Amino acid sequence: MLWEVEIRPVQGELDREGLRILKEAKSLGCESVSSVMRRTLFLLEGDLEESIVASIAADLLADQVTQEITLTPLPSSRDFGIDTKVINVMLRPGMTDNVAQTVKSELIDRGWKIKAVATAHRYLINSTVTENDMLRLCQKILANEKIERVMLGPLSLTTISLGKSYEFKLKEVVISTLNDEQLQDLSKKWQLSLSLVEMKTIQQYFADMGHEPTDIELETIAQTWSEHCSHKTLGGRIKYQDNEKTIQYENMLKETIFKATTTIRKQLGQEDWCVSVFKDNAGVVTFNDAFDVCIKVETHNRPSALEPYGGANTGLGGVIRDTIGTGLGGKPVCSTDVFCFAPFEISHQELPKGIIHPRRVAQGVVAGVRDYGNRMGIPTVNGAVYFDPRYLGNPLVYCGNVALIPKGKTDKKVMPENLIVAIGGKTGLDGIHGATFSSAILTQDSETVSAGAVQIGNAITEKMVLDVIMQARDKGLFTSITDCGAGGFSSAIGEMAAETGAEVWLDRAPLKYQGLSYTEIWISEAQERMVLAVPPKNWDAFRQLCEAEGVEATVLGKFTDSGRLVLMYADEQ
Helix, strand or coil: EEEEEEEECCCCCCCCHHHHHHHHHHHHHHCCCEEEEEEEEEEECCCHHHHHHHHHHHHHHHHCEEEEEEEECCCCCCCCCCCCHHHHECCCCCCCCHHHHHHHHHHHCCCCCCCEEEEEEEEECCCCCCCHHHHHHHHHHCCCCCEEEEEECCCCCCCCCECCCCCCCCCCCCCCCCCCCHHHHHHEEEEEEEEHHHHHHHHHHHHHHCCCEEEHHHHHHHHHHHHHHHHCCCCEEEECCCCEEEEEEECCHHHHHHHHHHHHHHHHHHCCCECCCCCCEEEECCCCEEEEEEEEEEHHHHHHHHHHHHHHHHHHHHHHCCCCCCCCCCCCEEEEEEEEEEECCCHHHHCCCCCCHHHHHHHHHHHHHHHHHHCCCCCEEEEEECCCCHHCCCCCCEEEEEEEEECCCCCCCCCCCEEEEEEEEEEEECCCCCHHHCCCCCCCCHHCHHHHHCCHHHHHHHHHHHHHHHHHHHHHHCCCCEEHHHHHHHHHHHHHHHCEEEEEEECCEECCCCCCHHHHHHCCCCCCEEEEEEEEHHHHHHHHHHHHHHHHHCEEEEEECCCCCEECCEECC
């Protein structure tokens, strides 16, 4: 049975969201929009009688003082009258619905037979709205097409999408016979973001190996070689020339930033306060007699251009995980940010196709960073904002985090036979090709082509993961840790096993829903996941600690001494 629970303000209470949207519609030039009312929807699927649904809604979903509830069994249709047009906005299948997950977890804990929960928003618009204004309202204000879908009229869903079953079949990609143009087309079609030189290098490598690459091998190389992961431009050969001089670098990163740091450290001599630089998830410098301090700042520009709230939200979540994954685990204490947007005065008519208005970008970015830090109890202590028309197509979103790490906890080491343990969030389709997308040029088609690259954050899950790691670190239960950032398991496990080797059992990864292929599991950048190297003798103690804190922990494989990365799915290599 599928129930729709609609929640709205009681008679006499202001519909503040409806009024806000009406004001935005007027600024957008939608003159035929004269009335907007917003409703919150919860969809509950399970063995539930109406009386039970009513009790759940009153007790858990609504404020009985300021809100009232309407229950509708689906797929029966509801009559909203001829004076109203109905717009429903839901997350696309595969996108993480944090509120729904929390509700489902609570209902299961209370003993209700619940199969699935989803959330949506309903907008009731005056019937005289023109089709053009309604389309602009949906595209520019009510929904973000990258992560949400729009359905007109009463909902008629018969089930909540939970994915589909997956049958393993290893896929080979024939590249040995491709010419230059075909290699470039393959890189573009698969969103690998690799140049022709790189594609030809891969082609030659597998020709020398005597076989075609599998899809997962291609994807792994693309993640590792992405600009996001390997900083090819910074580390590349650069020749700069103007009227007065020519400067040439064989490796710009090593010859500028690295060199400057090395020079300063030599000048400091015995007073060198650099503890760990250019080798871990964050830099570490001395602080006091008990602690060193980790600092990490990075951008999350392209995700924020597609989905401002989610992009900035996961941008801050990512740098927090970076400091947590530095050494044997830093404890985040504060955050910082710098935002660069186009001026808010730009009219909607001036916006290029596929571009979100800078005011909406700014609202989403500021809220995304604010919410993630607040929900983890980590304050943002300073920041800056700058406006320039050149940021219209791609905002600059710098997120930073500072953490304390006990002295002596900066070094980490992976040992053969250590278990590969994943903790935190489950793996889903959100974040597929995030690393390679961040290395590509934004175009008017990015919002559709790269929609899957958008990640959805859950700060509460990350706070629970942090609590586990701090306790496990102090108990000495693991020897190395990193976060699942760009590239997901492919980069996290790949980097940790670089000097040893690893065997990974992908079918054991906890999934948000069925239907993910082995490649999607391997490269997904679904959020709030950490990977640890746990000695087998410590596994029981570590698992019990995770269970006590409500954090999921799974053995995904083991580190080896083979020097090879071996991926398995249901006993198939």
